[in-house]
Amino acid sequence: MSRWLARLGGLCARRAKTVLALWLTLLVAAGVAAASFYDGADAGYEIPDAEYERVMDQLGDGIEEFDGAAALVLLSTEDGEQFTAEQREGIADLTAELEELEEVRGAEDPFAQQQQVDQADDEVEEARAELTDSAEELEQGQQDLDQGRDELEEAQDDLDAEQQQLDQFAEQVGGQTPPVLEAQQELDEGQQALDEQREELDAQQEEIDAGWTQHQEGVDEVELAEREAQLSSQARTVSEDGTVAMMNVQLIEDAFTIESEQQQRVIDAVEQSLPAGVDADYSLELVQDVAGILGPGEVIGIGFAGLVLLITLGTVVAAGLPVALAILGVGISVAAIFALSAVVDLTETDPVLALMLGLSLGIDYTLLLLYRHRQNLLRGMAVADSVRLASGTAGSAIFFAGVTNVIALAALAVTGIPFLTVMGLAASLTVTIVVLAVLTLGPAAASLLGLRLLPRRLRPGSLTVEDVGSPLPTPEQNRLSQAERSRLSDDAQQRLMDRGWGRVVTRHPWAAILVPVLLVGALAVPAGDLRLGLPDGGSEPEGSTAHTVYDEVRETFGPGENGPLLALVTLPEGLGETAQRERGIELAEELTARDGVARAVPVASDDAGQMRLIQVVPEDGPEAIATADLVDRLLDDRTELAEDHGAESVGLTGQTVANIEVADRLQGSIPLYVGLVVLLCVVILLAIFRSLLAPVLAAAGYVLSLLGSLGTVVMVYQWGWLRDLFGVTEPGPVLAFLPILICGVLFGLAVDYQLFIMSGVREAYARGRSARVSILSGIAQGGPVVVACGIIMVSVFAGFVFADLAMIRPIGFGLAVGVLIEAFAVRATLIPAVTALLGDAAWYLPRWMDRLLPNVDVEGQALEQDFPGDDDTQVNPPPAPEYRDDAARASR
Template identity: 35%
Template structure:
């Protein structure tokens, strides 16, 4: 691999326009194919084997009118009662809109000041254009608005309307450019990582659109993929470009330096990228389609940015020539500062006093992780939106007029082929007598009279902790075999449980596969074990900060949220998979330099300070870029993306400071030569992989010092 990357990098630097032309054609072709044959995004929350899914399947089969999307029209009179004649006229207009299968009769609140109409569509929400459909709803209710009524919209269609994207990406790219300018002092050098990352991003995002033509792709998947791909893409290019500048400082010509940078840092990028892909593949174990596609799509973008870093970047480095250096360094590249003396002195200081620093850093990380012990996960709903959002205003009006539970009604689906129709009245009585139920509607028969639906209004809102117990009581005490409860709230209960059940298998597989990969790469047992433990500390700290910021409300308003909210159920799995992979990027890059020095000198402690000094500046710059990119996405209106942005930013910041500058030098100093210990039987079986490339472009392995026998 090292030989291949060396030849590839040198060839690209010698013939840059050929490689650039290939990438231009590739990006244009992918974009053209995506535009011509790409598919629409679709959230697939199928939860096979759960009660809510069984009920949903029954509704889709026997109640087609109830299986499509819905929208809620909430009308409120500031004084007096809602005009019933105007309501009836609006209901008639709503019934004429495209894809509308039915409009439930207006339901007035007890005081008559609010009325609720449910618009039912014959197609799922992903077959509609939410923004355009919301405009049609507003047009159909214009007379009510002009008559002085407050008209707000909730339900699936309005809640799927998203603000135009681009702000988060612009913030991240702008911040990255500033950081790169400060790090390199050259506009050309600062621009190269951005160009390369954006090229990979363009190809990867087009690939996501093409993938959507063949399978369901979650609506938030492209945003998550862009967030992760932009961060790692810039970092991968930054690692290789930094090594290229070091080569030029050592007196190498541009093509030779580009080839060696590709053979060394490029090889680290390959292994780091594969670690990210392994972590993302762990989402397959969730058995939830929406998570599986998030893993696939993010992995697709990461793979594209990894490929652009080792093929396109050497080409643009060759084209740029010496312009990747500051002007004052072009005449004499040996003036380039490669190592950071401050980081070296710091690493040596920590290495001389490892126990105090190890204990202090560990206590800090554990303290940050502690709030996660009280974390409550739950999917977000309209109550988490800003008060200016129409879905949030509709939510508040419904809660005020009908009670909190009216925002999350439960739907009991009864299979009349298994339950006798005469048992329905008794079932309604049991439902009405269940603690936490405020209202039970009369049953409604399907067109074929082979199924029935009963609507149940809970006492609690959808995010109330007590709804889980209510759903459990209904299933255990009120429903016979052949009847099940569904609806958004019941589906949330099943989704949260499924995610909690699948978390540990995902963690186990991701940690185990990453450990094996690092063991093969670095030929060590303790180095990958230490890396896994420290990554878990970073992830735990991120969970704790998320709990404090969102659930405790310590920063919710600063992030545009009206109040504290539970941590999204999606976060645990997604954040773990992405973070574990991203953190391993820095681990691979840093350890490859430490091991390179260890193989050269045989000095276990000195290699740590030298490796940190060589990588400290680039890892700090890379971490700053990632933090800026991820914090930019914290401004996204979607709660999942917002929480992902905050969690990723916190974990990366801790990883680049507390972990890399304190925990790594302290633990490696204590372990000494044991850092690179590998049992004899494993050493004979495992392949030799030259992840650092050494000083030989052909990838000749340096002689490994004799490991400690202790």
């Protein structure tokens, strides 16, 4: 590998201008592709086969008006007085205008909604009074009917008596005489009149019976309406003092697929039609965007990284090269990710993560390459040879570090969560492009700049910058004097080994072990209280419109209004409308009676009435532990609730439910992913260091760094420690995918820093030095690079701690702390100290395993025959003579 990379570096150095032109062309092409195909970051943090997804799909199919994101427009009066009649009329007109937008499915007039709630009891009383009046009328009608029947029966009795008398008279006169016939005709006509009257009374009875049936239906309806009014009596869309109103706006798209242009059209429509004297603020669904992924904080972080580079490399040109190369690689990567959005659903964090990783790794890897190149030049090598050698040695470390990062990030796919898979692959693409840029454009730029990468005082005295006219000056021009070589090589190395950090670690190994373990262990303790969630308006910066809405809703209408739950009830076929309605109300009443529920109100049904939607408002906010517990209990009780209320199913959905389900699924996938990357770490480092214990120590250090990083995130963003310093508006659950993301990124960095320091230790030991001297040599060689890289990474990641996108802040903070722990506490202190105590045992490897493992040659031993020379120009020059082991293990 080292020999192949050396040849690649040499080729790029010889064709430096061509390589530079190719990369610039690639940058332009990527930019054009991004401008042409960018389709927005419209993917959500969704999980396939999740309960909330299934219920939301079912809801969208049956009750279309609730399909899409529910946004809030919070309206308030500028003078703090109650809304005037003109303002209320203007807001009613505004809701009508919003419903005309293609982005809006529906908008509710908050004053009309509040009026319905306020008048519900009065309407029930009016209906009850009407029922009382109708009952009195029915009772009076029944009395009149009964009196009519009594009179009819009396008349019938009289008629029957007359008929009997007539029959007796007819017997006496001997038959049907004309008088008898005439009297009989009169009686028949009377009977007919009575029959007709009886039929009329029967009809009246039917009407009264029907009236009583209708009355009972009215009574049932009023009872249901009264129960509904009782359930919704505490719901408000207008504050009690009449100065604040919540306008509910149902969007066509959900919160993650709506585009910024669509959001802006809704906001513009509100602003243009707002009545005079009314202000509007908007919930997160209408304002969240990833418009500016590079803000002032990030620029400051890059600037500080440039200062570290200047101190490390000594010239503005050398310091600017890593930044420029990283920006070029990141530019191509982010543009490519934007272009891929046409075929892949991206989340809003994908390009930000790519930017964060690309900048930090690009600067780090370029620094390592230039540092090795600079060391070679200081030993008197020609520029061309130095570039080739640096590409073969540092390039090997860069290649394996990059491959490790790519594998760790791509391994996010094992979680089975689509948005994490895309996030990992996007980050892997960025790392791949950055590594390619460092391994090709880095050597090209180094050859073009020649000795300008060295400070003036360290260049050969006979040459100036103007004397270096070609990309590949001759060795005679570039070789330093023997005095300069001696001063910069032997003396500097001996000084580092005499007074450097390695001497402290090897002289006081127990202190170097206990201090990091105790310190990082203390930081890791809060990780045991880790709670996961997704950001809401409460996590937005204080003073932002989204946070204003969140805070005002919490204070005015109750914390649960910021995250209501939706319960979807599916009833069996064949039920009447009243029965359907009653079962929905019964379930809402039971939910209202449960601990943690402020109220549960039936809000909608499908056309057939078979699906009933109930809004469940928790007593606490969406980020509260009590709300998460409530959701868990309801999810566990779904089957029981359905059986108790004669429903086919009861489902739970809504943004709060989605956040909790996503967090639970991600938290469950962390052990699998961490176990995978730890195993990967051991396997990779086993091949590189050819030792049993070294990979185990590296993996243990990685786990310690990870726990320390997560612990500090919990302290700041969940517990609220130092919240003002870091701009934490509302302490709450940690971003759901942050732990698994930090797992992947820190794993790659852990292997990077392990390679930068311990590969030098391994090489020195393999050359016959003692264990202690090997550690001194490795730290002297790789320590400055790790220190500089660590500071740079911390600077770049820390720049995102104050990013405009609130969900990025804890990621930047966690990674900055993780790198700080990894670089300084673990890789530069703890691991070398443990290795020093273990001595020769640290490098033990069974012979059979040694034969099976591939020889990856990270330090470029295969290049020694290509670059012969004295100790100053060898690939891995030995330390000063007095530090050589007298009993050199030549067999190694």
